[in-house]
Amino acid sequence: MEAGLNQPAPEKRVVLASLSTGKFFEIPEKDIAGRCRLVTDFEKLNRIGEGTYGIVYRAQDLKTREIVAMKKVRMEQEKDGIPVSGLREINLLLNIQHQNIVNLKEVAVGKSLESIFLVMEYCEQDLASLLDNMQSPFSESQVKCIMMQLFKGLQYLHKNFIVHRDLKVSNLLLTDKGCLKIADFGLARKYGLPVKPMTPRVVTLWYRAPELLLQAKTQTTAIDIWAAGCVLGELLLHKPLLPGRSEIHQLELIIDLLGTPNDMIWPGYSKLPALENFTLKQQPYNNLKHFFPWLSPAGIRLLNFLFMYDPKKRATAEESLQSSYFSEPPLPCEAELMPSFPQHRNLKRSSVGSLSEEIKKTAKLI
Incomplete structure (x- = not known):
């Protein structure tokens, strides 16, 4: 008999890289999930x-019988572990805590690291679904309540040097108690000073700031503020404010709304990379009052501040919260008094048949 024939097979070991030092280290396969719970617990x-x-x-x-939201991290194109985007989102969410930001409770794993889920607090609806299905629009008092919560969440993120980079109504969740939560941090980034270049093609087109469309080399928290202005406009109009079909069309819609920028109002504008390839049409008028004829002067001032062409002059989240628009009638309603919309909850979006099929398909991935 050969020596060692009946000996147990050696335990497999997994090699990982440290996020802080970059050094490689081994761990036993049984410890691969660390303290993470298994997805079968849900x-x-x-x-x-x-x-x-x-x-x-x-x-x-x-x-616990608690209802949660579980986000499955995409792994299709990753042969060597968790994608960087997933790690970024996990790292960011584990280190932030605010009532207006969705809470990451824990990370759950399948039988291998190829199945990773972010376990987050569950919110009953998102603003996009509500805007699509509501019979009557939000009142101005309700809009103010929503926007104040959004600016409070952004104020927290920006004070912690985080740019969300993908604000839009579908990434803004609303609980049955009227609490707004900023969600989906897949594109979010930590930034430092001086600000380093980031990928310019972020933020869904309709909410994309002009400096992104014109390929500015640096991105700041101002891109989130522009997107927040688009959200405010959408809530007031009950339809997207700037629904561009392409980047050029998006710029044209912005110019129709605000007029054509120049170096006087936006220093360095004429040297932005995208302007080497085309010239923007000339339109000298700011048409915010035309788009929002019922809005008070304070409301128009806030929109103008959110839509400053020069990112350095654009409002901050803190300045937005101090706007007189929020202290004049109609005052923001209390979050607890926001209407609830049980007919539009997330749980109503799938039919029973498709639900069972979806669960079966997901089970095969775990």
Whole structure:
């Protein structure tokens, strides 16, 4: 008999790289999940959406019976582990805590690191679905309540040197208690001083700031403020404010609304890279009052401040919260008094048949 024939096979070991030092280290396969719970501790109920880097499900924690949202991190193109985008989102969410930012409770894993889920607090609806399905628009008092919560969340992020980079109504969740939550941090970045270049093609087109469209080399928190202005306009109009079909068309819509920028109002404008390839049409008028004829002067001033062409002159989240628009009638309603919309909750978005199929498909991935 050969020596060692009946000996147990050596334990497999996994090699990982440290996020802080970059050095490689080994861990036993049985410890690969660390303190993470298994995804089998949760029952998936239905698919409720899709984020920048993953599909989102409504699920129930089988131990606590709590309803949660589970975001499956996309792994299709990753041969060597978790994608950087997923790691960024996990790292950011684990280190921030604010009532207006979706809370990452924990990370759950499947039988291998090829199945990773972010377990987050569950919110009953998102603003995009509500705007699509509401019979009557939000009142101005309700709009103010929503926007104040958005600016409070942004104020926290920006004070912690985080740019969200993908603000839009579908990434803004609303609980049944009227609490707004900023979600989907798949494109979010930490930044430092001096600001380093980032990928310019972020932020969904309709919410994209002009400096991104014109390929400025640096991105600041001002891109989130521009997007917040687009959200405010959309809530007031009950339809997208700047629904561009292409980057050129998006710029044309911005110019129709605000007029054509120049170096006087935006120093360095004429040297932006994209302007080497085309010339913007000339339109000298600011048409915000035409788009929002019922809005008070304070409301128009706030929109103008949010839509400053020069990112350095654009409002900050803190300055936006101090706007007189929020202290004049109609005053923002209390979050608890926001209407609830049980007919538009996430759980209603999937039929029973498609729900069972979705669970079966996901089970095969785990």
